[in-house]
Each structure stands twice: as C-alpha cells, then as structure tokens.
Amino acid sequence: MANNKTQSQKNTGFQINRTKLKTATAAQQDLHNLSTPARPVVDPADVVVPDGYKIEPIMVGLSFPTDVSFSDDGTIFVSEGGSSWPTRPYMPARVIVRHPSGDTEAISMNVHAGPRSVTWRDGELYMAFKGGYHMQIAKYNLSTRELKILIDQIPSGGWHEPGGPVFGPDGMMYFGHGSVSQQGVALPAGFTVDLAKHPNAHDVPGQDVTLTGNNVRSRDPRMPYPFMVDTGAFKPFGTSAKKGEVIKGELFCNSAVWRSRPDGSDVELLAWGIRNPFGMAISDGGELYVTDNDFEEKGERAIANDPDRIWHIKNARKPFGSITTPDWYGFPDICGDGLPVNHEKHLPSRGTAAELLLENPPEWAGPAVFLEQPHSCMCKMDFSRSDAFGYKGELFVAEWGALAPLNSPRPEDLDHGFRVIRVDVQKGTAEPFMHNKKMGPASTYGGGGIERPVSCKFSPDGKSLYVLDFGVAKVTPGNMLAFAHTGVLWKISRKEDNNE
16 A cells, blocks of 8 residues: 655754753753752662673653664763653653763754654654644754644644654654554543644554444533533544444554654555554564554543553565555453453453444454553553673563543553553563562662653664653542653763773
8 A cells, every 4th residue: 555656855944953051961960859849859879680791870851762873983862751641741752862972962843742752863863743634744954943844734733642753673664553542432532632732633544444322421511511522533622423333444544553764755554443542663674563552441441451562563574565455453442452442351340431423444453462451551662682781682662651540440451551661472472571679660669760751762782771861740540640840861871881
C-alpha cells in the first residue's frame, strides 16, 4: 500500500530560536538541595543497577522530557515536550543540545505541542510533533537551521502519542501513532485532554472494517446539565454507529506503524491496531519492534488485566513498497494476550464492561513477543549492540510506570513499571536492569532515585546506556499532575570505563 505521491517539503512558518543556556554539570550542583520542591534530591545511591555497573546523573531540571538521541561526536539531544495536556503547566517546546565541550543550548520552536521523539541522522534532527488534528514528522537541519515538515496527514488530536521516527539498515524511516481514543471510542474521560480542543477527532482504521453497532453511552461534558449521548467506534464524540456499517480504511490512519523514504515520500502502512506504539527499535538484523500500552480499567468501556506488550512488526522484513495489506494487532477489540476485551478475564471491577466493536475483524497478527504487567507503561527502547556494555542483542525498555489508582483500582498495579528492563525478544523473557531500592517513584517515599523512565538510548560507542527520567507526576483516583524542572538524564556504564 505504498503512496507514490511525494510529500511536499514546505517551510512551516514555525519560529525557531537557538539560545545558549547557562548550566552547570550535575557534578557541580548540590543534588541533595535542588531548588525544585517536587524533587529536591537526586541521588544515584538510591538506584539499583547490576553489579559491575555505575550510574550517575548527567542533566537535571529538565521539563517533561520525552526522548534522547546522539550525534556521532557524542552531542546529546533531549526533547522537551512542552504542553498539550492540562495536567501539566505550560513549558516551551524545545530540544536541549549538550555538546561534548559541556556547552548547552536550546532549540525552541513555537509549536503547540513539542517533539515527542528526536533522532539524529546525518546532521539533521528528525522529530515527531503531537498537536492539532494531525501528527507531524519534521526534520531540522543543524547547519542551515531550517525546519521542514515531511508528513502532516496522520489523524491525531486525541489521547495517544506518535512514535519514532527511527531509521533501519535499509535506510527507510519508520514511525507510528497511537489511537485518538483511550478505549476505542471517544469518551468523556479524555475531555480535558483532547475532546475540548478537538471535538471532531476520532480513530481511523487501516483497513475496511464492519461495525457491530455496539455504541457506548456516556454523559456529554459539553452540556451544562446531564445529557446522555451514544458514540460509536471510528466516530467523533456523540456520533453513533449502525450495525453493519462499513468504515473505509485509510493509508493515513492511526494506531498504526508506517515506513517511508527519509524525505517522507512513498509512505507505506505496515501495521495498525496498536493502541500506543510510542517506543520503536530496530535490531541489527533489521527487525522492527514496538511497545504498546494496555487498555484501562475505568469509564464507560472499562477493560481489566490487559498486559503491556512488545509487538514484532513482521511486515518490516518485507521489501519496501511490497505491502498490499497491513497487519492488524487487535485494537480496539483484542487485548495484548490475544483474548477479546469482553472475555471473563478482562471484565472490570470498576466501570462498564466493554462490548466488541468490530464484526468479522481482520486476522490477528499476534502473539506479542513479550507481555509485561498491566499499566507498566513501556515507552522508548533500544538494543544493546556492544559487548563492552554487555547483554548484546537484548532490548532495553524504559517503563514510565502506572497511573493507578487513576486508571486501575487494583492495589497490585500501583508499583508496576518505574524501571528499565532488558528483554530477550527471542525467548520472550525479561529481567529488571534499573530500579529504585523500593519499587515505585522515588518522590512517594522521599528518595532521590528515579521517577518515571520515558526513554533509554545507547551512546554511539555502545559503552553507555542513557536513561531519560520524565520527572515527578502525582496521581490520585481522580487526576494526574506533572511537575516541570524535575526531569533527569542518567548514564549507566561499566565501572571499569572510568575514562569514558
């Protein structure tokens, strides 16, 4: 399903500013007396890593960081996502650049929501922006300071995030985008996050699908008094579906993964039905893997005990331009374990049980190569490629951690995630690699360890693993609030590599 029409590269009209920052190295700062009350202490002694490894903070005070990347000379790029959610204060969208000399600058851009991913390639930064009704893939030339939008047609404006771009050994660009809805139908749970700003946003399938006509009944938060409406799958909020109704599949859908040429042309849909493919990694052999987050046990279409998972995108092995039918990985009707959302194992203890939305769905492309505990929130990841670091060929995955009790009433879910794991994708097994001495975010018990790992990336020489810590996010049964200036970039390396 290749699109032979070249995407036009155009000037965005965005303002780009590069500003030198006055910074101190983490070693020069008093990490036990930081100026941010939400995270006054950063202490590597509170973090557990395997014997023979050391951990140190490299950058502190980041605001809502989302990804980290490196140039060949060791320059570090950290994307800060800015604000598109009301669960965090306004902060600028930008990329922090730390040069090997220690000089640091910020590349700021006047976009509504900042870069969710950043990848360096041949002197340019490739980024994925969330915000508005479309997700955008862009590149920024570090020499000319020109920002070009490569792709601006993928439906967004909702709950989940873009993934990638990453580049494979074939030279192609791989990227993804999660579902607009939380649970397969646009519902009031997402009102303050997306529905109020994007009332017409909705999911779009990657293949023609026939609907069961099972609508979800909910209150209408747009009304000043109680008013109930029905909403169907792949529909804007308040629009019902009919039994037997066919929704046409689109190349530019969502809950999907694509590839294209590096300039954004000849876009090819590889897979869809992936709720949130935020993390993407390609092995040395060219095999593509993506993370996916589970359904939530709340609201009008609640689903319990759905495991987080890693999918192997098998279509990525096929020659570029050869995919005629994308693979389907289950969203919105199949959980990560391959069971339907209405299976007794997934019946909720809170909220309204889910009904199936698709009639005669496509063939399921599972099973997953790895299943993780529900609500671990697996995010960005990278393969170890060096014997100097160890665990060569294993996949290191950052786990942001649970939003329980907001999205799950189960006490056992409260400390899921909040760590980095290493996954053997061949065996489907995993071991913890980095976590606090006490599981959960450090701020909940006054420690100085990690909060919420959002990305991990190996240095160009493969000797060090950098872990990006999003920072403090307080969660209650009714809301979540994130705090600026609490993000940290950590570095893990072997103890004998003292001269690195």
